[in-house]
Amino acid sequence: MLKLLTKCLFFVAGILVIILICQRIKLLPSFSNIFIAQPVTIDNTPILVKEINSLSQLITITAYSEIVVDSIKKGKPIFTIPILPSVTIAAPIKYLDDEIVLIGKGKMLAGIDLAALKEKDIYVNDDSVSITLPKTEILQVITNPSDFETFDEKGNWTDSEVTAVKIKLRNKMIADAMQQNILPKATAVANVMMENFLRSVGFKKVNVQ
Amino acid sequence: MQEVMALQQMSDLATAQYVVTKIIKANDNQTWYKIGDRKILMSCKATLTAGIDLSAITPNNVHIDDKNIDLQLPHAKLISINIKPEDVQQVYESENLLRDPFTSEERNTLATQAENQIKNSIDSLGILEAGEKNATLFITNFLTRLGYKKVTIHFA
Numbered sequence: 001m002l003k004l005l006t007k008c009l010f011f012v013a014g015i016l017v018i019i020l021i022c023q024r025i026k027l028l029p030s031f032s033n034i035f036i037a038q039p040v041t042i043d044n045t046p047i048l049v050k051e052i053n054s055l056s057q058l059i060t061i062t063a064y065s066e067i068v069v070d071s072i073k074k075g076k077p078i079f080t081i082p083i084l085p086s087v088t089i090a091a092p093i094k095y096l097d098d099e100i101v102l103i104g105k106g107k108m109l110a111g112i113d114l115a116a117l118k119e120k121d122i123y124v125n126d127d128s129v130s131i132t133l134p135k136t137e138i139l140q141v142i143t144n145p146s147d148f149e150t151f152d153e154k155g156n157w158t159d160s161e162v163t164a165v166k167i168k169l170r171n172k173m174i175a176d177a178m179q180q181n182i183l184p185k186a187t188a189v190a191n192v193m194m195e196n197f198l199r200s201v202g203f204k205k206v207n208v209q
Numbered sequence: 210m211q212e213v214m215a216l217q218q219m220s221d222l223a224t225a226q227y228v229v230t231k232i233i234k235a236n237d238n239q240t241w242y243k244i245g246d247r248k249i250l251m252s253c254k255a256t257l258t259a260g261i262d263l264s265a266i267t268p269n270n271v272h273i274d275d276k277n278i279d280l281q282l283p284h285a286k287l288i289s290i291n292i293k294p295e296d297v298q299q300v301y302e303s304e305n306l307l308r309d310p311f312t313s314e315e316r317n318t319l320a321t322q323a324e325n326q327i328k329n330s331i332d333s334l335g336i337l338e339a340g341e342k343n344a345t346l347f348i349t350n351f352l353t354r355l356g357y358k359k360v361t362i363h364f365a
Binding site for chain 2: 041044153167
């Protein structure tokens, strides 16, 4: 009996030693995080350059925005055909609504596209210069994946449905920025910037409009 | 919907834009107690913009000699990386019967990893060099239109 017990103890001790060795060489997770799900990591796939463009955009204002947006998909009826004709007047039984709440941080870059500057927009006379700048516009609206946080998600949301919610958030961001007069502010900064630049390159009399 | 907004004055001249693509590939089979695996494949397109900060130009960086001008510009920097929501698309997904599909939060986490990989590859893409080259070209043309005969630009 004692011999059998000793054998069992040696067997258990042997198993424990094997587990500890496996944990050391990372074949098994440690006891402390044995029930923690491993993070899903993406493969390091190549990055392909599809287009190279030259720009001449003067960015004068960056607007940072944080918006909460939600969307609900109404639950569909469980029974599309009534079980009994007499039940039709009763409220239909439905699946629960699907709901998603996203918090999005984005930024908008506003300024002028100097590529639209034409020969007639620049007038130089000795140490005087007059320049008419193109209209200010929103050059970029940036809402990257890292800018989004899913605050709540109930039900199944397909990739395209979530994209639609994110686009809704981006459009709201643009509308808010326009309400905050981002373009007139960007124009004012562009005029000051261009005036400073022209003075720094030697012009004494500068007119920017 | 609720929103918070802050404005910041900038003075960046964006001169180069790269459009890059990347395949996002992941296999969720590393958690030992989850039976079966699930795989996802997404495509991602990012627009990178580089340029120079014009506010760094001070009178000390400009030397004028009649119709000749020597201008010292700051080195190009990455102005933005822009991955539009519609530019991240799920191409394929499969999961074992015992596993749930990827949630939108999980898909977004994978896209964020791709965003970070693109950010970390900026130096190897050569966009900063292109930004400086295009800035030289644009400012040289602009100053020539303003009447300068010889324009010398260097970066420091």
